[in-house]
Amino acid sequence: MKALIDLQKCTACGVCQDVCPVGAITVLETHAEVSDDCTLCGMCVDTCEFQAITLPEVGSGAAADAATYKGVWA
Structure with a gap:
């Protein structure tokens, strides 16, 4: 997974490139x-003044019922 760029909003200003800690x-x-x-750190999202960068939603799927798992040791 990686950050998502809205091509309609992005102006190619370069601020996000400068702030990304992993290049x-x-x-x-x-x-x-x-x-x-x-790494989905979100630094680019915070610095984009055009709101062209977003992070994908993680864990937005259905929640698993823990009672369905049997015989699993943790």
Whole structure:
């Protein structure tokens, strides 16, 4: 998983590339691109003044019922 770029909002300003601690963002001529090195830290989301970067929703699926698991040691 990696941060998501809204191509309609991205202006390729380069601020997100400068702030990324793992160098996962590359700014092209018209927009930014996020590589698989993204750690979902969220620093780019906080610095994008155009709100063009979002993080994917994690854990948005149905909750598992723990009672259905039997014979599992943890």
